[in-house]
Amino acid sequence: MFDRHFAVWPENLPHHLTIPETSLCTNLDVSALRYPEKPAIIYYDHTITxxxxxxxxxxxxxxxxxxxxxxxxxxxxxxxxxxxxxxxxxxxxxxxxxxxxxxxxxxxxxxxxxxxxxxxxxxxxxxxxxxxxxxxxxxxxxxxxxxxxxxxxxxxxxxxxxxxxxxxxxxxxxxxxxxxxxxxxxxxxxxxxxxxGPDDLAVFPYSSGTTGAPKGCMHTHRSVMATCVHGVAWRSGGGSEGIILSTLPYFHVTGMQGAMNAPIYTGACIVLMTRWDRRTAATLIQRYQVTSWTNIVTMAIDLLSDPEVESFDLSSLQNIGGGGAAMPEAVSDKLFKLTGLRYIEGYGLSETIAATHINPAEKPKKQCLGIPVFDVDSRVIDQETGKELGVGEVGEIISHGPQIFQGYWNRPEETEKAFIELDGKPFFRTGDMGYYDEEGYFFIVDRVKRMINASGFKVWPAEVESLMYRHPAIQECCIISAPHERRGETVKACVVLNAKDKDNVSEDDIITWCKNEMAAYKVPQIVEFRDELPRSPTGKVMWRALQEQEWATNESAS
CATH class of the missing domain: 3.40.50.980 (Rossmann fold)
Incomplete structure (x- = not known):
């Protein structure tokens, strides 16, 4: 069991938490029984008890x-x-x-x-x-x-x-x-x-991979309950009197757990927004004395860029945090100056139904995944050999814990590949490359999977490619990331057109078509026509070569 982080473990918190042997439905039943007239949801000033x-x-x-x-x-x-x-x-x-x-x-x-x-x-x-x-x-x-x-x-x-x-x-x-x-x-x-009951399947958040087809992550009531209970225990102000500003999308596990399931578990109040708007968010924090706000970095940056933000009373906030992308140090410092709170970063995946790692509030580290939370055993291994690595050695992060999914729906072979046994326990292979330091804090350095992180939205290139191949003029395409000043990185499509369409289809035509066929965050912001795509000796498109070329070109130009 990895225990290096116990030296920085939050005071007065146990290392183990017992997960309720009930379904998620029971959480609502109990809160409705305990607090029938208490606001459960405030939706643009409309209250639902x-x-x-x-x-x-x-x-x-x-x-x-x-x-x-x-x-x-x-x-x-x-x-x-x-x-x-x-x-x-x-x-x-x-x-x-x-x-x-x-x-x-x-x-x-x-x-x-x-x-x-x-x-x-x-x-x-x-x-x-x-x-x-x-x-x-x-x-x-x-x-x-x-x-x-x-x-x-x-x-x-x-x-x-x-x-x-x-x-x-x-x-x-x-x-x-x-x-x-x-x-x-x-x-x-x-x-x-x-x-x-606790071991019946409850939720299938979908996660894509290198195959391109999104995969359903099978979660039981027990695994969903785990990160729900963990989050409440870890955060200050997480009890029945908590008031949670909900701005992250509920279809995503971070918003689902931190701003829906956790408040319902404790009987807290959810202040709910359908779309992000910085002025509305500041108004709601002030109006309803919000105590907790989980977000993505781009939301925090947008709030801080409002020239009127200091005119709002945000003093009720007791914790602010999130994940999806590293919080820039300068932004973290500006947020601290405004609220007196350090931004608490965490780490999790659809396969773990939110966090396996969170920074301790008393000693957070910047641009850090955090430390393994209750009952989570995380290690770093050599991706090829499976050998466990030590302090500072970069390898694949793996995790064992109560929040780990049961596998991918209807995909037994991919499920088998997603796990490795170590010390007699199954560990989930996150596909993320990272390391841990002397104190047991984990850091990410690269991704094994071809994922593009555009403002916290995860774009899986193979999925976008499979959709783009529906375009009758596209002979071949490869999706890579390109640097972007605001989003961090964005989506670029390297496209080979059919010979008969080369003079009839423009880059803008491809982008417009994509806007009608896929979610906006997946749409390529840049389309580059090429005569051919680079290939390996076995005939595979060398996406990594295109990726490295794109970033090297931008770095030399800056």
């Missing part, structure tokens, strides 16, 4: 069961942050089914894969993305889509600046198989017996 939250969850769960949703079925949850996401998430679990959270930026072509992979018959979708899934209703096994309009949960008296999709009134539904959210709730159905 724990009693009302549970009532709507139960009603929707009962309705899902009338549509045929049964134990172990997968249900897609396709929307931005809103009360309906929280209600839908817990309703799916209460119906004994499995939540499949989908990035709302995904388009029809991308949704095809999720439906095919999960065999979902029901989807919960927001009104503004409903058109993307309409062509798929009835084409496979998908039969019903429950459509939510965010404005149903808005306080008409609010003075906050609302995003367009939040202001939009509910539109009439004329598509066969489409059901209005309000109609589903107002049907007043009662769910059957809760049949799921």
């Amino acid at each position: 724990y009693r009302e939250l549970k009532r709507q969850v139960d009603a929707l769960a009962g309705y899902l069961q009338t549509l045929g949703v049964d134990k172990g079925d997968r249900v897609l949850l396709y929307m931005q942050n809103a009360p309906q996401f929280i209600i839908g998430y817990y309703a799916i679990l209460r119906a004994n089914a499995i939540v499949v959270p989908i990035n709302p930026m995904n388009r029809t072509a991308e949704l095809e894969h999720y439906l095919e992979d999960t065999q979902a018959t029901v989807t919960l979708a927001a009104q503004e993305v409903f058109a993307n899934i309409v062509p798929l209703i009835g084409t496979r096994q998908l039969r019903h889509v429950i459509v939510a309009s965010y404005s149903d949960y808005i306080d008409p008296q609010t003075d906050l600046d609302l995003p367009a999709e939040v202001r939009a009134p509910a539109q009439p539904l004329q598509t066969e198989g489409a059901i209005a959210w309000r109609d589903a709730i107002d049907a007043g159905k009662t769910p059957g017996e809760l049949l799921v």
